[in-house]
Amino acid sequence: MKKTLPLFIALTVSLAGWFLVQAADDKKPAPLRILLVLGGCCHDYETQQTLLKVGIESRLNATVEIEYNPDKSTGATFPIYEKDNWAEGYDVVIHDECSASVTDPVYVKRILDAHRKGVPAVNLHCAMHSYRWGNIQEPVAAGADNAGWFEMLGIQSTGHGPQSPIAITYNDPTHPLTKGLANWTTVNEELYNNIQIFPGATPLAKGLQTQMPRPKKGEAPDPNAKGKEVEAVVVWTNLYGPDKTRIFSTTIGHNNETVADDRYLDLVTRGILWTTGKMGEDGTIADGVLK
Numbered sequence: 020m021k022k023t024l025p026l027f028i029a030l031t032v033s034l035a036g037w038f039l040v041q042a043a044d045d046k047k048p049a050p051l052r053i054l055l056v057l058g059g060c061c062h063d064y065e066t067q068q069t070l071l072k073v074g075i076e077s078r079l080n081a082t083v084e085i086e087y088n089p090d091k092s093t094g095a096t097f098p099i100y101e102k103d104n105w106a107e108g109y110d111v112v113i114h115d116e117c118s119a120s121v122t123d124p125v126y127v128k129r130i131l132d133a134h135r136k137g138v139p140a141v142n143l144h145c146a147m148h149s150y151r152w153g154n155i156q157e158p159v160a161a162g163a164d165n166a167g168w169f170e171m172l173g174i175q176s177t178g179h180g181p182q183s184p185i186a187i188t189y190n191d192p193t194h195p196l197t198k199g200l201a202n203w204t205t206v207n208e209e210l211y212n213n214i215q216i217f218p219g220a221t222p223l224a225k226g227l228q229t230q231m232p233r234p235k236k237g238e239a240p241d242p243n244a245k246g247k248e249v250e251a252v253v254v255w256t257n258l259y260g261p262d263k264t265r266i267f268s269t270t271i272g273h274n275n276e277t278v279a280d281d282r283y284l285d286l287v288t289r290g291i292l293w294t295t296g297k298m299g300e301d302g303t304i305a306d307g308v309l310k
Contacts, residue, residue: 051081058088059095059117074284093120106133117145122152135260139294144272158215173220173257179209185226198302211270224254265294
């Protein structure tokens with residue numbers, strides 16, 4: 020009996036430790052399930068899908084699932100959107116597609132219905148210039164046939180200037196999403212215009228860019244030309260639909276160097292946390308969410 024007692028005690032302690040570990044694991048929140056949709060015109064989405072997935076998963080207790088279409092046209096579509104319940108099971112969807120000429124109202128409504136019913140969205144860069152038709156150069160009317168995507172985003176944008184650095188200033192540093200984020204200047208990026216800002220949108224940062232006049236085709240640039248300073252909202256939130264689904268958007272993110280920048284990835288990560296309700300009004304993050 021004396022010989023077996025120490026062994027019994029050791030086994031008891033070991034089992035107790037195992038149960039404590041299991042109990043702690045059971046209390047850990049499940050990883051956020053994130054859908055990243057990307058592809059289409061004008062960007063290196065093949066590289067950026069990895070930059071975003073690695074950047075997000077290294078910061079959050081999250082799994083990023085990718086829906087990527089290598090089609091480099093403005094007509095890129097995504098098979099996942101063909102299902103009515105396409106967003107079921109996801110905590111948030113990141114729209115990073117560039118599909119300006121996809122104008123099927125049924126297809127677009129199917130995407131929007133998921134967000135209208137409560138699935139949060141994070142919209143990056145060219146998502147702002149997707150799924151648009153009609154006279155979009157003028158402010159669309161609320162509820163109009165061509166207003167749906169813009170109403171989800173919260174800001175209507177139709178174009179951008181030449182690529183040059185953008186000075187980003189957070190105009191509401193007290194907002195939980197931007198708390199602690201510092202102003203910064205990007206490498207060459209595209210400043211998207213603001214045609215209108217919808218009532219549910221809250222601008223969080225403005226971008227200031229010096230835009231040089233573009234020479235006419237076949238002409239050399241004027242060495243004496245002076246640039247024009249242009250400003251636009253580049254980061255904002257929106258409350259969408261009857262249940263005020265949380266939406267976060269930034270027009271920044273054209274070039275790989277920007278997407279790989281820690282300041283950009285921190286911003287996108289905080290957008291995910293805010294939209295999914297994992298961020299308190301004081302900017303604190305829920306337990307077990309950060310890596």
